[in-house]
Amino acid sequence: MLRIDAGGAGRYCDGINRRSFVQMGIAGMASVGLPQILQAREASSDASNSRSGNSAILVWLDGGPGHMDMYDMKPEAPAEYRGLWSPIRTNVPGIEITELFPQHAKIADKFSIIRSLHHDTGDHFAGGHRMLTTKDMGVSGANTTGRFPSIGSIVARQREHIDTEVPHYASVPVASSIGLRPGYFGGNWLGAQFDPFQTEGDPNNANFKVNNLEMLPGMTVGRLRDRKSLHTALDQLPRAVDASGVFDSLGRFEKQAVNFATGEKSRTAFDLSLEPDEIRDRYGRHTWGQSALLARRLVEAGSSFVTVHLGGWDHHWDLRAGMENYLPKVDQLVSALFMDLDERGILDSTMVIVCGEFSRTPRMNDGGNGGPPLSQGTPGRDHWGNAMSCLIGGGGIKGGQVIGSTNRLGEEPMSRPVRPEHLHATIYRCLGINPKLQIIDHAGRPTSVLDDPTPIEELL
Numbered sequence: 001m002l003r004i005d006a007g008g009a010g011r012y013c014d015g016i017n018r019r020s021f022v023q024m025g026i027a028g029m030a031s032v033g034l035p036q037i038l039q040a041r042e043a044s045s046d047a048s049n050s051r052s053g054n055s056a057i058l059v060w061l062d063g064g065p066g067h068m069d070m071y072d073m074k075p076e077a078p079a080e081y082r083g084l085w086s087p088i089r090t091n092v093p094g095i096e097i098t099e100l101f102p103q104h105a106k107i108a109d110k111f112s113i114i115r116s117l118h119h120d121t122g123d124h125f126a127g128g129h130r131m132l133t134t135k136d137m138g139v140s141g142a143n144t145t146g147r148f149p150s151i152g153s154i155v156a157r158q159r160e161h162i163d164t165e166v167p168h169y170a171s172v173p174v175a176s177s178i179g180l181r182p183g184y185f186g187g188n189w190l191g192a193q194f195d196p197f198q199t200e201g202d203p204n205n206a207n208f209k210v211n212n213l214e215m216l217p218g219m220t221v222g223r224l225r226d227r228k229s230l231h232t233a234l235d236q237l238p239r240a241v242d243a244s245g246v247f248d249s250l251g252r253f254e255k256q257a258v259n260f261a262t263g264e265k266s267r268t269a270f271d272l273s274l275e276p277d278e279i280r281d282r283y284g285r286h287t288w289g290q291s292a293l294l295a296r297r298l299v300e301a302g303s304s305f306v307t308v309h310l311g312g313w314d315h316h317w318d319l320r321a322g323m324e325n326y327l328p329k330v331d332q333l334v335s336a337l338f339m340d341l342d343e344r345g346i347l348d349s350t351m352v353i354v355c356g357e358f359s360r361t362p363r364m365n366d367g368g369n370g371g372p373p374l375s376q377g378t379p380g381r382d383h384w385g386n387a388m389s390c391l392i393g394g395g396g397i398k399g400g401q402v403i404g405s406t407n408r409l410g411e412e413p414m415s416r417p418v419r420p421e422h423l424h425a426t427i428y429r430c431l432g433i434n435p436k437l438q439i440i441d442h443a444g445r446p447t448s449v450l451d452d453p454t455p456i457e458e459l460l
Helices: 026-031 034-046 102-106 124-133 151-158 221-225 237-244 252-262 264-269 277-283 287-301 319-343 420-431
Strands: 002-005 021-024 055-062 087-089 096-098 111-117 169-172 305-311 350-355 388-394 413-415 438-440 446-448
Touching: 055 287, 055 319, 055 420, 087 102, 102 319, 111 413, 111 420, 151 169, 151 305, 151 420, 169 287, 264 287, 277 287, 277 319, 287 305, 287 319, 305 319, 319 350, 319 388, 350 420, 388 420
Parallel strands: 055 305, 055 350, 169 305
Antiparallel strands: 002 021, 087 096, 111 388, 350 388, 438 446
């Protein structure tokens, strides 16, 4: 039996403890050599030596928003393709976006748009897994189990050595990919300790509280081993920990849990009442807007990767009602996020990404959903993964650019095709993580996080 230090990984979902070591039998030795293991470990150790203070906010449009109605409009295309809205100019000459994004248009110099992103599947689950992990691995609507750690989980693993009072990886208010929680946002075989911390609740609620920051009377330090039981008298807990002497005996995970429950930053980061009304109004007094504001507070307090869940984008019919409800809110919160980060001096260290699991069909349907045309309202769009758009800016990304293009009908990339692994490689680079990173799988084999670690150089 060969025992090799491969870095902390906590307890896997199969219950095997692999916090510090990977154990491989003779069979494993036949296929994996020591140099490969050491190379993987070196890549891991090199992964967080620069820009380690940078963070990312992923605004996740769960259900799949249509590129033709947002960031890649085709005003010259036939009516059934170009859709219901017209493009408007932005403050960057040559870049146009939907008329429902007037606030975006004022700050287009702060972000760039990738118009040639694709993964070529119209399956919600396959698309979600590819966008959040870059991997195919047979995931589909018929086989929905997550097979690979999410990008947020990998970032959290690479940052675990950095002490923080707030979670390295958090989701506001939930981590949900196509209804699965945490689904493809999860750590999967890295272990549940690399799942995102989910705030839950409604940040727009006047009584919004994060349940895991309050505790019932009589809670003991021993019970802090369960992250879900962090409901303590916060002002008394630090003294209890010091007096018990238990703190030093807790593992890294338990220490992080106690820090989270007792730290001043964690207590204030989740308290939106500390924000001026002007800022809260800027983001929008709705769940989506206040979720984005909470994400900003978390990265400012030390979180490395925060997701904001905006669900409900599966518009197979009545597209007008759906988009005219959703897009103004997205316009408000995205523009507010960029402006707020910039005004606070942290836009250069905070990346913002806006995308979903796939896009929608360039050609609109008849709005009948199997019934008479327009019986379900206006036409809609169906599933499409052959072409999609992604907004990205801040955190070292060059703004005011359009990367790639689609053909005249928006069906497929025409120039500079980009796949999810190129997007992830770009994010890793900006976070100071080596895109060539390898992690150790269940069988003890080094596995590349990205099959193609080439970033989108034009953005860097």
